[in-house]
Amino acid sequence: xxxxxxxxxxxxxxxxxxxxxxxxxxxxxxxxxxxxxxxxxxxxxxxxxxxxxxxxxxxxxxxxxxxxxxxxxxxxxxxxxxxxxxxxxxxxxxxxxxxxxxxxxxxxxxxxxxxxxxxxxxxxxxxxxxxxxxxxxxxxxxxxxxxxxxxxxxxxxxxxxxxxxxxxxxxxxxxxxxxxxxxxxxxxxxxxxxxxxxxxxxxxxxxxxxxxxxxxxxxxxxxxxxxxxxxxxxxxxxxxxxxxxxxxxxxxxxxxxxxxxxxxxxxxxxxxxxxxxxxxxxxxxxxxxxxxxxxxxxxxxxxxxxxxxxxxxxxxxxxxxxxxxxxxxxxxxxxxxxxxxxxxxxxxxxxxxxxxxxxxxxxxxxxxxxxxxxxxxxxxxxxxxxxxxxxxxxxxxxxxxxxxxxxxxxxxxxxxxxxxxxxxxxxxxxxxxxxxxxxxxxxxxxxxxxxxxxxx
Numbered sequence: 001x002x003x004x005x006x007x008x009x010x011x012x013x014x015x016x017x018x019x020x021x022x023x024x025x026x027x028x029x030x031x032x033x034x035x036x037x038x039x040x041x042x043x044x045x046x047x048x049x050x051x052x053x054x055x056x057x058x059x060x061x062x063x064x065x066x067x068x069x070x071x072x073x074x075x076x077x078x079x080x081x082x083x084x085x086x087x088x089x090x091x092x093x094x095x096x097x098x099x100x101x102x103x104x105x106x107x108x109x110x111x112x113x114x115x116x117x118x119x120x121x122x123x124x125x126x127x128x129x130x131x132x133x134x135x136x137x138x139x140x141x142x143x144x145x146x147x148x149x150x151x152x153x154x155x156x157x158x159x160x161x162x163x164x165x166x167x168x169x170x171x172x173x174x175x176x177x178x179x180x181x182x183x184x185x186x187x188x189x190x191x192x193x194x195x196x197x198x199x200x201x202x203x204x205x206x207x208x209x210x211x212x213x214x215x216x217x218x219x220x221x222x223x224x225x226x227x228x229x230x231x232x233x234x235x236x237x238x239x240x241x242x243x244x245x246x247x248x249x250x251x252x253x254x255x256x257x258x259x260x261x262x263x264x265x266x267x268x269x270x271x272x273x274x275x276x277x278x279x280x281x282x283x284x285x286x287x288x289x290x291x292x293x294x295x296x297x298x299x300x301x302x303x304x305x306x307x308x309x310x311x312x313x314x315x316x317x318x319x320x321x322x323x324x325x326x327x328x329x330x331x332x333x334x335x336x337x338x339x340x341x342x343x344x345x346x347x348x349x350x351x352x353x354x355x356x357x358x359x360x361x362x363x364x365x366x367x368x369x370x371x372x373x374x375x376x377x378x379x380x381x382x383x384x385x386x387x388x389x390x391x392x393x394x395x396x397x398x399x400x401x402x403x404x405x406x407x408x409x410x411x412x413x414x415x416x417x418x419x420x421x422x423x424x425x426x427x428x429x430x431x432x433x434x435x436x437x438x439x440x441x442x443x444x445x446x447x448x449x450x451x452x453x454x455x456x
Contacts, residue, residue, distance in 0.1 A: 008233050011204035013243055017225065017236040025238050029218035029225070034187045038216045040065040041193065041227055045236075048229040049083050052099040055211040056083040057229035059108055062193045062213055066266045068113050071273055086112065088277045089450070099209060101255050102197045106262055111275040111446050113267050119174045119182070120260035121248040171257075176245050179261070183224060183241070186263060187217045196226075197259040198247035203239060209252055209259070217241075272442040273358050276398060276450070288403060288451055290317045295407040295416065305415035307423050311373035312380070314423075315392055318399070319385035357435060364436050365390035365397075372426045397427055398443035400451070 015022050029035050044064040048057030063070070063081045074080040084092060089107035090100055100108075102118070109116040174182070186194045194214040200207045215236065216225040223238040248259045294317060295304065304310050369377040369389040377389045386392040404424040411417050429440045 005233075008206055010234050010237055014203060014205070014226075014234075014237040014239045015223075017238065022238055025218045025221055025223060026216070026225075028220050029216050032219050034184070034219060035216040035225075036188045036190060037186060037193060038225070040190055041213055041215050045227060046229060047231040050096050051230070052096055053083050054229055055100040055105045056086045056095065056108075058195045058211045058213050059086055059105060059112075061227070061229065062195060062264050063109070063112055063114060065193060066114065066191070066264065068266055070112065081112070088112070088275045088446075098254075100211075101252060102257070102259060102262075103255075105195070105197075105211065107446070107449060109262065109264050110449065113272060114264045115267050116262050116264050118172070118260060118262040119179070120171045121179075121245065121258045122173055122175075123249075123251070123258040173258075174260075176242070179245060180222075180241060182261070182263065183214065183217050184219070186214070192263055192265045194261055194263055196244065196248065196261045198244060199250035199259065200247070202247040202250060203243060205234065207233075214261075269438065272439055273361065274394065274439045274443060276443055276446045288399075291399075292403065292407060292410075295411060295420065304413070304419055306419050307426070308373045308376045310416075310419045310423050311396065312376035314396065314399075315376065315380040315385060318395055319380070361436060361439055362390045364433075365393040368426070369393040372423070394440075394443060396423075397429065397440040398447040399427075400444055400448045401427070 010016055015025065017023075017026070026035070041061060044061045046057055046061055048054055060081045060083050068081070070079050070081050070085060072079060072085065074082050074085065086108050087095075088111040089104050106116050106118050183194065186192045195211055196214050197209070197211050200210050210228075210230070212229065213227045214224055215227040217223070218225075218238070221238075222241050224241050224244055225236065225238055226244075227236050228234050248261070251258055291314060294313065295310075304313060366389050369392065372393075377392050380386050380392045381389055386395065401424065404420055404427070408417050408420050408424070411420065429437050429444065432440060
């Protein structure tokens, strides 16, 4: 028989934010100057729309608190972040059923105009029965950081060689003291916010993996404020920082990786108008591996001696989402979306300052398709691998340059090397006008991150 619930009793050691003790802790934290971030976050406090949308609810809160323009319509003529708009790194129906993993939420933040840096708790506790993940780098403590400093990854650092996973950025594992220092840094500012990923189980709460924005810190009691977006279940509450640290160390059973936290701030560079969108849930590494294998090994049945043939095969493989009886099944599993035109066509919004820029970008991509490989791109759209020639061209620009150089160095045929090199020259983003370069760089960074992310 179906059983329903109206909220859950909040177990110790958590303290209800609205209780007398909770209010006293708030007063102490406010007096310490450790609640500066609280007011912008609480102004955007929301209840997640689905039981598994804690990650999306937390991210929507933070993006709106950072006053980032989503570049697309929410409802009516209003641009505002909502959970259903956050689908560029994982299909919504998948998130609705299974939730979202830590690194995919990082990806969502980055493709929605936030700079996101992330940190992991130690991976060898509290699950000693599981294998230790040695693909990590422990950050030494070199003294307290200045409060105005925050160690964010630069844009250039995101463009890495991903054909060799060893060259991908390694996880940054922090200590308890570094975690506490990051909290003290963020709660005193209004331009950086923290989202924590942890297991509810060590806290005595029902359920397991959860995401929440961190809304404040009381140094005298060493407790943090969890702005829990699952308000149908638990109210916002204070928990001891050390208890949260223990809950972060519990490994995610899906990824077999420890949990952690991310720091988000508004991107300094111009807001991007394009983003990659994954609609099939297959790992992007699968597509890249197929691309590198076919081009590098030069299968006997594949002739790759011209830019047209290279583009045709590349688009076919980048749309690849599965294998069945040795035959490839194509579908629109990867796409480029205009942030303004997502869901519905809003390109007729003459009052939007980005209207002309979006038209210029799409027209540029169409012209490049006509210039580089018109027949191959037309066939890709006719075969419904991609919804338009501009989208197909955007996908080619998104492929990191290191993938093409890897193919050139490993290919056995001179004709293939020459054709790929010619395509690579066409895709050189350094030769592009400033507006186009900014957008193509963003797509390439997102693609790089997806390749390197262990969880995809």
